[in-house]
Structures are given as C-alpha cells and as structure tokens.
Amino acid sequence: MKEDNKIWFFAGAETTNSKFNPFTSSFIRMMGIIAGDDFSYIRDIYFRSPMVNVIWALNHAQKPLDNPPGNKIVKSAFDQVTSRYLSAETNLVLISSSSGSVIAAQTACCLAMANKQKGSPSKPFHLVLGSSMISKNSHLFQQLSHYMEEGIIGTIIHDEIQDTGDNTVGMGGISRSEAYLNAFGIMFPFLSGKYNGPSFLNSHPEKGHIHRRRSMTISKTIDFINIIMIKHALAGQANKEKAEKLLAYNDKSLFT
Numbered sequence: 001m002k003e004d005n006k007i008w009f010f011a012g013a014e015t016t017n018s019k020f021n022p023f024t025s026s027f028i029r030m031m032g033i034i035a036g037d038d039f040s041y042i043r044d045i046y047f048r049s050p051m052v053n054v055i056w057a058l059n060h061a062q063k064p065l066d067n068p069p070g071n072k073i074v075k076s077a078f079d080q081v082t083s084r085y086l087s088a089e090t091n092l093v094l095i096s097s098s099s100g101s102v103i104a105a106q107t108a109c110c111l112a113m114a115n116k117q118k119g120s121p122s123k124p125f126h127l128v129l130g131s132s133m134i135s136k137n138s139h140l141f142q143q144l145s146h147y148m149e150e151g152i153i154g155t156i157i158h159d160e161i162q163d164t165g166d167n168t169v170g171m172g173g174i175s176r177s178e179a180y181l182n183a184f185g186i187m188f189p190f191l192s193g194k195y196n197g198p199s200f201l202n203s204h205p206e207k208g209h210i211h212r213r214r215s216m217t218i219s220k221t222i223d224f225i226n227i228i229m230i231k232h233a234l235a236g237q238a239n240k241e242k243a244e245k246l247l248a249y250n251d252k253s254l255f256t
Contacts, residue, residue, distance in 0.1 A: 003236040003239075005035065005038040005092075005235045007031065007039045007040070008093070009031065009097075010100035010101065010107075011041060011100045012131070013046075014053075015046050022216045023216065023217060027221045035235060035242075042100075045103060056073065058172060058176070061133050061173075062173065063139040063140050065109070065110075071106070074107055074110055077104075081107065093128070094125065095228060096128060096130060097132075098131045098215070102133065102140075105127070108144060123154075124148075125154060126153070127144065127153055128156075129157065131162060131166065131169070132158065133168055133170065133172040133179075134172050135171075135173050136158065136170065139174070155234060160227060161228075166210050167186055167197070225243050225247065230244055230247075
C-alpha cells in the first residue's frame, strides 16, 4: 500500500513565488525528485522585501497568535496545507528554514488547534524548525512541545538542524524587545558587546555571516535531507530509500 505523505516547505526571507536563494532552489528541486507530488512549498505569504519578512518573523517568534485565522499570512499557509486532502492516515510534514520557521510554527499551532477542536483522530504531524530564530524558552516553542506531549504533533526537529556558530538561532527570544535587541546586535556586533564575528548584513560567500553563507550552498540541502528524510525518516520508508539513492548518486548537477 502506498504511503500517504504530504510534505510542505516554508522557505526563508529571501523567497518569493519564483525567486529563491541557492539552498531553497536546490532543496525544492531535490525534494521534488524524492517525493514527487507529495511535496510542495508554501506560496503567496512573503513580502517583496526580505527585511520586511524578517521583521514579521521577529514580531511573531515569541508566542502563538491569539487569532491565527485572523492573520493573513498564517491563514494563507494554513489554507494551503489543508487544501490537499488529509485523511486520518496522512503523514503530514512541515519543513521550514530561517524566518520561514516562524510561519511554520504559527501554522503548526493553528493546525493543532483545529485538530483538537475537530475531535476526530488524526495521525500526529511532524514539524522541522531549521536555522530557526525561535527560542526554546519562548511560549511559542513551549506550546508546540505541549502539543507534542498531547500527541497532536509527532516529532519536532530543532536542535540538530541548526548550524554551529549561527547566532541567529533563538534570537527571537521571549519578547519582541529582546528579539530586536538581538537583531541589532547581530547586525552590528561591534556595538553590541554581546555578539562576535561577521555582521548578519555581510553576505560574502566566504567571509560573511554563517547564516547567509549557508543559504548559498547545496551542502545545507544535503544536511536537511540527511536529517529529515534519512535519519528521522519523517516522510516514511519509501521516501527515505529514495533520498538515500539520490544522495548516493552524488550528481551535483541535480541540485542546480
């Protein structure tokens, strides 16, 4: 019997419906090869300016929205996820990167609330928060963890899919004021007294901020696929085997 998987990807701030950085582009391509029609990415939720996308994420990284359906971005993401038929046996996986992880987390809360209100049994869905500014001390993350304890969310991948030395991880903090202080410090580390290393504004492919450098590599795509599809096999055994074969093929032209 064919596995019933639905996999959605929430990309980062540099994304539009048709414009992607190298990581996003290669990840979408590779996941399409692995999962076919079971995979899609969230559209129509991004502002034209990457900075505005980051600001939205900074404003919403601390706690679940009081009224998720009333938020245009989260409602659009929720509607896309639920537009594809979800049966009681559907294995739903929400994968995210960077500022997209905040939208994914808020959408996950909205989905969990809807599942609770519905009262009908459904398979726990999985959530991947990659390169994420969400702090594990935040009310938002604690609420996600509570949904996991209740069995509504199956697996949350957070710690092992962050890049070592990336000071944007957890920068959303527990309050908006903390988020903006951290953002200022990451952009201007020489003034912050807290942060070291290249400014987040430095996008040089070799000397720039690690978060920006990694977004320009296919190695990040390989790491994501290894952790999500192979190590944890969140999208099932068949997709795990396809991912293993694809990475073993080692043809880098497939990523571009």
